[in-house]
Amino acid sequence: MEVRARAPGKIILAGEHAVVHGSAAVAASIDLYTYVSLRFPTPADNDETLTLQLKDVSLEFSWPVARIKEAFPNSETQIPPSSCSLETLKLIASLVDEHNIPEAKIGLAAGVTAFLWLFTSIHGCKPAKAVVSSELPLGSGLGSSAAFCVALSAAILALSDSVTMEFSHQGWQVFGENELELVNKWAFEGEKIIHGKPSGIDNTVSTYGNMIKFKSGHLTRLKTNMPLKMLITNTKVGRNTKALVASVSERTLRHPTAMASVFTAVDSISSEVAAIIQSPVPDDLAITEKEEKLEELMEMNQGLLQCMGVSHASIETVLRTTLKYKLSSKLTGAGGGGCVLTLLPTLLSGTVVDKVIAELEACGFQCLLAGIGGNGVEISFSGTS
């Protein structure tokens, strides 16, 4: 039997980085997904390897199960989810190192390590093949790392004894609440391996979908009927979330009082964004007023992200370009390059949208309009057991 899982990427409307330090943040899922298919070989396959195929980067990693047992002698299935100790991380890293990942793609090692930790923790040392592909740009602020961990955790758990719910064998299906909680906890452990110190917002919004407020590990699901359209501009400047999160923590150590004020300001912005998004929208005038408030809050949040040191020349170019059309923007995700959000007001003409996209693309950026607030992780079965 083969299981497929798909988990969405996300945008952060307010509060990135500050959320790692206890402030509130608001995020929404987007309709771009990471897909994982997982199957166990049949006896006829005579396959004794654990394989991870990463289609987006055209790499495949395969280990004989005996080699994993040898490198990792104390591996045991973990119930409930637990963190990967430093010692185990080193053992897994030695398995990943055997594959000589090209230097330019070294950021992938953390993802491969997360896979090995999630798989062996849930299934032990067993042959299997996982195939990953994504519609998300990797390392761009749209939460590819979280979607990777959520889709992997969902697929791995779906074929484990930890999930006992009955599934029909047709189309994409959602897990029950208990299963979602388990997927989210495991995915968080994977994100820890990739991000170092994640807040948990990315894996949570990828698991549950829709729009959420997140503070100190606590999730509030937001209900909204406000139409929200965002242009996503990928500067295509590569960066690494782990390094950016660490740089904000270092600045916080150097300037604890000033940074505490920055984080408090972001907390208020996120709470206001959540309140605006949730309040009823009786008419077009009310929508315009709300959009104007959101635009101002996005600009304020961007200013504070600059204070944290995570903006970038490419991000500033997007801000200046969109401002020419009186549109407000902020970086989304870890910054340092990556993606920028621009609010597209409901009454904005299509011609202006086309012009701003043309100007951004002429700078070498890539624009996309994704659907916001769809389902979280889903799974689908095929084949017979």
Ligand SMILES: Nc1ncnc2c1ncn2[C@@H]1O[C@H](COP(=O)(O)OP(=O)(O)O)[C@@H](O)[C@H]1O
């Ligand atoms: N589809 C994928 N295939 C392989 N690795 C992936 C994939 N998606 C995410 N990753 C892992 O996540 C890392 C990117 O995560 P991160 O720096 O947090 O950026 P973001 O989450 O904003 O995309 C990659 O370097 C890789 O380790």
Ligand SMILES: C[C@@](O)(CCOP(=O)(O)O)CC(=O)O
């Ligand atoms: C910077 C941060 O707030 C979001 C990172 O998102 P991304 O990996 O850049 O998509 C980190 C976190 O919350 O774990």
Ligand SMILES: [Mg+2]
């Ligand atoms: Mg990430």
